[in-house]
Amino acid sequence: MGKSGSPSTVPNTAATRSSPTATVRCRSRALxxxxxxxxxxxxxxxxxxxxxxxxxxxxxxxxxxxxxxxxTSMNPKPLDTSTEYWxxxxxxxxxxxxxxxxxxxxxxxxxxxxxxxxxxxxxLLIAFGTYLAMALGQGSLTADDGRQVFVSRYVTxxxxxxxxxxxxxxxxxxxxxxxxxxxxxxxxxADVIMILTGLVAALSPSGSAEKWTWYxxxxxxxxAVLYLLWSTLRTEAHVSGPDQARLYGRNLxxxxxxxxxxxxxxxxGNEGLRAYGGTETTxxxxxxxxxxxxxxxxxAIAGVRRLVDAHGAPDDSLDAVARRAASDGxxx
Numbered sequence: 068m069g070k071s072g073s074p075s076t077v078p079n080t081a082a083t084r085s086s087p088t089a090t091v092r093c094r095s096r097a098l099x100x101x102x103x104x105x106x107x108x109x110x111x112x113x114x115x116x117x118x119x120x121x122x123x124x125x126x127x128x129x130x131x132x133x134x135x136x137x138x139t140s141m142n143p144k145p146l147d148t149s150t151e152y153w154x155x156x157x158x159x160x161x162x163x164x165x166x167x168x169x170x171x172x173x174x175x176x177x178x179x180x181x182x183x184x185x186x187x188x189x190x191l192l193i194a195f196g197t198y199l200a201m202a203l204g205q206g207s208l209t210a211d212d213g214r215q216v217f218v219s220r221y222v223t224x225x226x227x228x229x230x231x232x233x234x235x236x237x238x239x240x241x242x243x244x245x246x247x248x249x250x251x252x253x254x255x256x257a258d259v260i261m262i263l264t265g266l267v268a269a270l271s272p273s274g275s276a277e278k279w280t281w282y283x284x285x286x287x288x289x290x291a292v293l294y295l296l297w298s299t300l301r302t303e304a305h306v307s308g309p310d311q312a313r314l315y316g317r318n319l320x321x322x323x324x325x326x327x328x329x330x331x332x333x334x335x336g337n338e339g340l341r342a343y344g345g346t347e348t349t350x351x352x353x354x355x356x357x358x359x360x361x362x363x364x365x366x367a368i369a370g371v372r373r374l375v376d377a378h379g380a381p382d383d384s385l386d387a388v389a390r391r392a393a394s395d396g397x398x399x
Contacts, residue, residue, distance in 0.1 A: 146204055146215075149346040154202035157353040161195035164361035171368060179242055180371050186234050187364035190227045194360050197223040198353075212273050214337050215345055220352060221266040227360060228262065229255045231322065234367065235296065238315045239304035247303060254295045261288035269338040282339070286330055293323065310377065314370045321366060325359040 146154070168191055172184035197219040200206040206219030236251045268281035296319055304315035332355065333339050336348030 146202075147346065150215075150349045151202060153346070153350045153353045154198060157198035157356060158195060158202050160357045160361055161191050161198055164357075164364065165191035165195055168364055168368075177375050179237070180368070180375055182237065182242060183234055183371050184368055186230055187360075187368060190230050190360050191364060193226045193230075194223050194356060198356075208270065210270060210272070214273070216269045216338065217349075218266065221262055221269070223356070224265075225259060225262045228258050231359070231363075232258055232292070232296075235315065235318060235322070236300060238311065238318060238367075238371075239300040239307065241307060247299065250295060250299050254292055254300075257288045257291040257295075261285050261292065264288065265333070269333070273341065278339075282330075282333070289326075289330065296323070310374055314374055317370060318363075318367050321363055322359060325355060325363070328355055 165188055168184060168188040172181060172188055175181035175184050197206065200219045201217050206222070207215050207217045210216055232254055233251070236254070240246050240251075262285075264281050264285040268278050268285060271278035271281060301312075301315065301319070304312040329352075332348060332351040335342040336351065337343070337345045338348065
């Protein structure tokens with residue numbers, strides 16, 4: 068057969084011409100489908116991430132609660148040997164001083180002397196209890212940065228510093244302190260504010276603005292206490308009599324010098340700038356507490372006994388002692 072009888076081998080020109088176009092269209096559709104699928108995958112992934120974040124956010128209640136539950140731990144780390152050593156020194160010093168003060172209170176000759184001795188005894192007894200709790204590893208929190216904050220120490224100050232202030236007030240005003248009751252209660256209130264805001268500052272994160280804000284608030288309350296002690300009550304002590312004013316002045320100078328060192332130890336210790344560690348901070352507070360409670364207690368009672376020896380019979384009240392001292396001053 069000739070060419071006319073052979074099978075046709077002529078290509079389909081229309082199909083050939085349309086093949087590149089179809090390929091381009093197919094690839095374009097595939098690209099769009101792939102892009103859409105990729106977009107859907109991203110959106111699906113984003114939705115999953117957002118859902119997971121929302122689920123996590125629901126677990127966070129508020130910044131304040133977050134600080135109290137995660138920034139601090141109710142299971143404090145064990146005490147190191149050096150810190151525990153200083154705490155046991157505080158326990159022994161407070162216990163021994165409280166026992167001696169109780170014995171001295173039983174030998175008091177006037178109601179004022181007895182009241183001051185009993186007041187100092189309870190200061191030492193409270194300090195003994197809280198130092199014992201700290202030495203046994205209780206009453207502390209572990210902050211978010213690993214610092215150990217002894218809440219028991221602030222509990223000590225919240226009870227003992229008002230008692231010390233009350234002792235100063237009775238020295239200046241006599242018994243009872245009704246002559247300037249608003250001043251006395253205002254001073255005690257400022258003192259409690261000072262302690263509580265100091266505790267908040269200690270628990271705040273290291274270096275945070277919140278820490279230094281509360282530190283300044285606490286320092287401001289401390290300055291208010293000092294102002295009342297050095298102005299109003301000091302004037303009242305002079306009204307009560309020269310000897311009583313001298314006793315008040317000696318006691319006030321003693322406590323003021325010691326109390327001014329507390330914010331310094333906070334500032335430089337592990338609760339503040341962390342210039343030194345927790346053991347050194349504990350040692351500083353222990354020594355300051357022993358001086359401001361034990362040493363000062365015996366110093367103050369010795370002054371009361373000298374006042375009674377000079378101007379009062381064993382059954383005289385402080386008001387009678389003050390009047391006699393004022394009378395002696397006018398006649399001399």
